[in-house]
Amino acid sequence: MLDALTQRLSSVVKTLRGHARLTEENIQEALREVRLALLDADAGLPVVKEFVARVKEKALGQEVVGSLTPGQALVGVVNAELVNLMGGVGEGLNLAQQPPAIVLLAGLQGAGKTTSAGKLARLLTKTTKKKVLLVSTDVYRPAAIDQLATLAKTLEVDLFPSDPSQKPVSIAANALDWAKKHYYDVLIVDTAGRLAIDEAMMAEVKAIHAALNPVETLFVVDAMQGQDAVNVAKAFSEALPLTGVVLTKLDGDSRGGAALSVRHVTGKPIKFVGVSEKLDGLEAFHPDRMASRILGMGDILSLVEDARSRVDEKEAQKLADKFKKGKDFDLEDFKAQLQQMKKMGGVASMMDKLPAQLTQMASASPDLGEKALRRTEGIINAMTPQERRKPEILKASRKRRIAAGAGVPVQEVNQLLNKFEQMQKMMKMMRTGGLAKMMRNMKG
């Protein structure tokens, strides 16, 4: 995601290298790069023009102080303006409504409404322990109703059954009634979408809005649609009193421009971003983190938060305790660690959030992928418990048996044992607190 934009912007720093101060002249070239980078990322022309003008004004007014280079100073200004452009501080979901708090999702077909409804229900039930009811008003596509029902079942969240022979407004009103009577905290309403904006669709969603008076009306939009997304956003924000935006598919080959323009066009904050097809792929949107991600400074904060929500608390504690007591790190522990890594979505999903240089380093070393993790785990699984605890007993015949059991060449078993030995050495060195502390910190 956003790679091209990041690369172009980092070259801005280089164009300014060697200059002592920012001048109208030397900044010109850098600003041109910023402008092209943003246009390439599919941010709209009016947005880009205004953005560049603001950056110029701020940059020229600013002295390059201390140990900053002119390039860094300019990137500092670009960063601050990017944060501004995307809405300043992150805004969460507002659920301050006489229960049930109603969240209405609107957008074109395929934007990711139904998926986002499920993801949102998951977030609310998991992190804030809310009692959530889901309902679909898409009577035109029975498949959409089924899709939501399947999601609800997977998530173990309640679903209000929709009767496709009823009018969407009645379904919504009935669902609200039911939610009130059964003390739900939140009612999430999925609406029908069309392939393009049309009047009937707008009239219908407006009627549902009027009937429900939701505290949150979220416009769901596909980041991959680039400038089209922005036009659709405009139409929806004119028809409905939106309270926020859910920007989906930011994990795809979206060039990121929509993230930059949508706020500007709708005047409403992006509240969530969809970052995978999976149900845990919805994140709160933080303009500052997004800006540093765009500028390639990495996003350690989201990474840590992500790790926190996925790492198994008990497992982490067990490992941490073990190190504290000074026990030896064995293959069981190694496996437990691999499992934690897998839970965090493997190394690949972490990559996106790391600073550019780290990513390069990491992708240069070969065996970090999810596949490799699975193979390694397979080999450890083929060992007996005794072998895992005492890897030193692994001689040639045992290794051959394990290799056969895991369906890999003996070499791979040897490689794993080498890696494990290195890790064991490292663990011994860190026993004084390193890893245990790191894991505790990750837990907050």
Ligand code: GDP
């Ligand atoms: P709706 O018509 O607006 O309800 O859209 P759906 O929720 O059915 O989503 C359309 C497609 O987009 C589905 O295949 C989803 O799996 C996919 N999708 C939704 N959100 C995301 C996301 O954040 N990332 C990715 N990669 N796919 C997504």
